Amino acid sequence: MDKLPKSTAAIKLILLAALGSVLFTTGGAIFLFRNTQNLISAGRWAEHTREVLLSIQTASDLTQRTESGSRFYRVTQDEVQLSNSRRNTIQLRTRATRLRSLVADNTHQTSNLNELDTCSTALLHDLSTNPPDLVHAEAHVLHCQQTLSLMAGQEQELLKQRDETTQRRSQISTLTELGLAGICFSTMIVLFSLLLRDAILRGRVVEAAARTNQELSNSVHSLRNHGREVQLLSLARDDLQLCTDAPQVHRSAAFRFSELLSGTNGSLCIINSSRNMVETVSSWSANDTNSGIAEIFPPETCCGLRSGQFRWHAPGASQIDCNHFIGSAPRCYLCVPLVAHGDTIGILYIGCPDEAIREIVESRTEGVRQLVQLTAMALASLEMRKKLEHQSIRDGLTSLFNRHFLEIALERELARASRRKGALSVLMMDIDHFKKLNDQFGHSAGDAVLKEIAHTFSACVRTEDLICRYGGEEFTIILPDITPEATLHRAEVIRKAVANLRTELDNDLYSSVTVSIGAAIFPRDGQSSESLLRHADAALYRAKREGRNRVVMVEDSSPASV
Structure with missing residues (x-):
């Protein structure tokens, strides 16, 4: 009789333990499931924030290109640059519409988007007038950049908070799993498939977040490099406008090219007035060595001059060497014609000591193109000014003073x-x-x-x-x-x-x-x-x-x- 109550009590205890284990396991499973769902939700919100940041970065790139195009239009009066600026402004407005749908739940960002809509509309109006109002356009570009910078800052702060939430919930989930493993190992076997699925899902979320972070880091690095290029081109434009003679232009251009293409060596070469010889007028070098190009050479020895376009000599590109070198030709180099008002006035030679330097030059091709154009236009402007000065003081028939x-x-x-x-x-x-x-x-x-x-x-x-x-x-x-x-x-x-x-x-x-x-x-x-x-x-x-x-x-x- 004594054993029966004990047995009954044991059974009751076992049943209670089993019931408690089941309830605990069930409760733990429910807790784990909900925590996992919260983790997924937090990850999705973080992903959403990164998507917003990527859209803001794209809008910022469009603003930078609009500013660059309007500045080059001011210098060159090139309608293509103005058209590119207008197209970039229209794309900026489209990107603002996309951003509005992404941040509809954020009243602060909605207010910022209203500011962005206002300044982008005004910017498009300034660029569409004839002639375009470049002064106000620059002010509106600055306003757009400030607004985008403010939005990016707010989203970065929000991303930080959401990442912290995701990390905290991930830690809680891990601790809970370890606790349940120690207390209810048998329950772990039952829930193994569910936990495995959740672990895989979390892994995918983390992997996607890592990829997004890497892409964002690369984009920020690219944007930083682009900003440096824009600043350097702006300084180069100002310097070239201050030059009063061709030698000053030659020295200034060589200095700016050495800054833009660090690690390279190169030369600026100008065709003489008889157009039968090309003369090296300035050079730069990363290691204080000669660029290897001849001081004077015929125009036909340069493949870049003959083709009239950017010409690489490198593995995987053209293997036909130019013949304007002292000694053997380098393994990797670039020749860029200098063209102003439709006339070729010289070439820019850029030597690349190794493959890494070549990749840097290729990534900055647009900056090289713009700086070459600025240099050619500066030289052409000085030549035009010289001719006009000569015409203003000389008699056209006798060449005597007038x-x-x-x-x-x-x-x-x-x-x-x-x-x-x-x-x-x-x-x-x-x-x-x-x-x-x-x-x-x-x-x-x-x-x-x-x-x-x-x-x-x-x-x-x-x-x-x-x-x-x-x-x-x-x-x-x-x-x-x-x-x-x-x-x-x-x-x-x-x-x-x-x-x-x-x-x-x-x-x-x-x-x-x-x-x-x-x-x-x-x-x-x-x-x-x-x-x-x-x-x-x-x-x-x-x-x-x-x-x-x-x-x-x-x-x-x-x-x-x-």
């Missing part, structure tokens, strides 16, 4: 002579019977005479003397630091040289070509440019009246020579 330059130069020389208490002479010269020569031989012959006489004048004066075409067949020469006697001698040399043209050239065209010359001396004959020119002109006309082919000084009463 009357405008004469007025400026004479004032300058008079001021210098006054400071030094020195002398200065002005010769006014006129070709005798030039109208008759034009009528007899034609205007083409007259132009030939003017050019030959201009050449004769240049051969008869000193380096510091200034020869100007005053107008028509009249010429003026400014002779600084000269005595009256030397002035008369110089004028006689010029007169005789012109009179002897027929003998020297053996051409009947010059049989009657002579010049009459009037000379005025500062300060004796005048204190101002107007006075000197007037007196010299009066002396010239006196020489004309007295028979031509002679030199007359202002104080003379008779011609100096016949």
